Amino acid sequence: MSASGSTTATIMIAESLLLHHFRTQPFHNLNLLYNSGEPCGLPGGTCSDKTLSYLADARAQGLNAHLHTAFIGGKEIHRLVRLHINAETYFADVGNGWPAIKLISATRNIEYSCFGMRYRTEVDADWVRVFHQRQGKESLQMEIWLRPRCEEDILKDIHARYNSGIQYPFSRSVRFSAIVGEHFLFLRGESLQIYGEEHVRVIEGISAESLPDVLEQRFDLSLPALLTQAFSEKREVPVLNPT
Secondary structure, three states: OOHHHHHHHHHHHHHHHHHHHHHHOOEEOHHHHHOOOOOOOOOOEOHHHHHHHHHHHHHHOOOOEEEEEEEEOOEEEEEEEEEEEOOEEEEEOOOOOOOOOOOEEOOOOOEEEEOOEEEEEEEOOOEEEEEEEEOOEEEEEEEEEOOOOOHHHHHHHHHOOOOOOOOOOOOOOOEEEEEEOOEEEEEEOOEEEEEOOOOEEEEOOOOOOOHHHHHHHHOOOOOOHHHHHHHHOOOOOOOOOOO
16 A cells, blocks of 8 residues: 555544544533542543543554644643654544544645534644634634643643643533534533534523433433432532633
C-alpha cells in the first residue's frame, strides 16, 4: 500500500472510532454536578473523560496517539488527542460537546458540514484555530497550540481539574450531548436542541426532575444507581444562561 493509501486508511480508522465514541459515549457533566466529579457508571463525561477513553481505544487499534491541549476563551482548559499518521499530525476532538467527526489537520485548512453545522480551520506556523457555525452564526471554538506539552503534565491537570478553581462553561448547568440516529442532540440547561441536516428543533422547559425521562426517551440511556439516587433526592443545580 502506498503512503497516501496508508494515510487514508488510517484516517478512516481514526474517524470511524470518533463517530463510534460520539454515538456511545455522550458528553455530559452529571458526574461533576451530582457525584463530586467521580465516575458514576454512566459512559462518557467531560472533555478529559472522553479524550482519555478515545486515547485508550486509539492506542488499542495501533494508532500513534498522544494527549494534547487546546485553548478556549484564551484559557488552556480543553483536551484532545494528537495523532501522528505517516509524518503528518492530526487532532481528534472527541470531547468539546459538539460533533467534530473529522480529524483536524495540523498543516492544512479543512472545512466540512454535519448535522446542519459547519466546521472550518485556519492553520499557521504555531496554531490551528477551529471555527464552528450553527444556526447561521460562526464562532471561534478553540485554538490549538501546535507545540506539544508533556503528557505527564496534562494528566496532572486532568486529575486536578475539579479542585483547581477553574470555572468551565459547564460548571453549573447541565450538559448532555450525543449523536443519536441521524441527529445530534444537545441538552443545555433547560433546552434540548435536536440538530439535523435540514433544520434544528428546540424543546424548552427540561427540568432536573424530568432529566431521567429525557435521557431514557431521547438518548436511550438509563441513569446508574448513584445518579438515580441523586435525582430522587431532588438535588437542584442552578441553571445559568447557556455558554
